[in-house]
Amino acid sequence: MARKTIAGKNTRQSLKQTGRNRLKPGATATRFAEGRRRAYDPASQHESVRLKKPKARHGADTKAAHGELPQWTNAEIEEAFRRFAAANPAPRTELQHINAFTLLVAVVLSAQATDAGVNKATPALFKLADTPEKMAKLGEARVRDLIKTIGLFRTKAKNVVALSLRLIEHHGGRVPHDRAALEALPGVGRKTANVVLNVAFGEPTIAIDTHIFRVGNRTGLAVGKTPLDVEMKLMEVVPEKYRLHAHHWLILHGRYTCLARRPLCEKCIIADLCKWPGKTAFSAPI
Ligand code: SF4
Structure with missing residues (x-):
């Protein structure tokens, strides 16, 4: 299924265009790239960006x-x-899921794996098991077989069945709206709990993955x-009205x-706002 980037373009098409217009280090931005930037932000019409060597x-x-x-x-934050929101008002997770339980399973499976890789395996899994009861009944060996294309599949299959059993035993087969209860599930850490709280329950949490960690540090945000550390800092600096979607904007940006x-x-x-010294923003002739 076609996925959307921040710019609202089809991902493959967007990356293809990017590759076609890729700049050599030190080269000024192309007319095309500058046009794209202007489309996002009219305020930046008089600026272009050059990459350092x-x-x-x-x-x-x-x-x-x-x-x-x-x-x-x-004001810069x-x-x-404001620009992220204008470019993509309602960002969504790229992990395919049907309900809170399948979201939880998809996030557990995504550890040290790409969303695209997880999305290839989960349709067949979720078709057979979209509830903790069905997942527990499916059993570890069958789950393992269905997710064998995903890294660390043996441990993940074990965790998925174990967390299903725990949900049945302690939470009536429902995903708990509670951080401590989520983090007590096998294979679930703070990041997974944050994603579930954000996507399934609308909590303004910010889960830190490799992309957000890099963007936070590189930009100085x-x-x-x-x-x-990065999560706490973001929770401190991101204005409250943007906190619900901050996780997705930053992940997609990274x-x-x-x-x-x-x-x-x-x-x-x-x-023009980023503090990374690896880029240079400068005034360019109109
Ligand atoms: S956030 Fe900074 S480093 Fe990242 S792409 Fe933008 S200008 Fe470059």
Whole structure:
């Protein structure tokens, strides 16, 4: 099924376009990329972005890792999230699920795996078992067979059946709306609990995955040595009205724009606000 990026474009099409217009380090943004940025944010019409050379970018990463970036002002944070909201008003998880239970299982399966990889395996699994009772009845061996394309499938199959049994035993077969109860389930940690609380119960939690951890540190928005540090910092700085969707905006930003090896600063909607020294924003002729 076609997935949407922050820009609302089909992901494959978007990445294909990006590849076709990829810049060499040091090259100025193309007319195309600049046009994309203007479409997101009319306020940035007079700016374009240039990437620094790889060596300088490495130095920039070191600075970011040491928390040496300038602070964001409240107005800049507000503006960044205003733009995320304008570009994608209702972001959704890319993990396919049917109900709170299948969401919980999908998130458990997504540890150290991609959402796309999980989505390939779960339709067959959820067709047979979309409740804890059906999952427990399916049994570990059958679950293992159905999810064998996902990394760490043996441990995950064991956890999925064990958490199903615990849900039946302690929560009447329902996913609890409670952090401590969620984190007591086999294979469920703080990140998984945060995703379930956010997506299934509408809580303004911010789950920190590898993308958000990178974006927080690289941009200087939420600097921290551990995921919990970054989560606490984001909860402190993200304006309350944006907290519900902050997790998805930042995850999608990290997944499709602020990439680990080669961030696409030329198409970034917060490039002028970002504190990463690896990019340079400058005034360009109209
Ligand atoms: S947030 Fe934007 S400008 Fe900053 S590093 Fe990431 S892609 Fe580049």
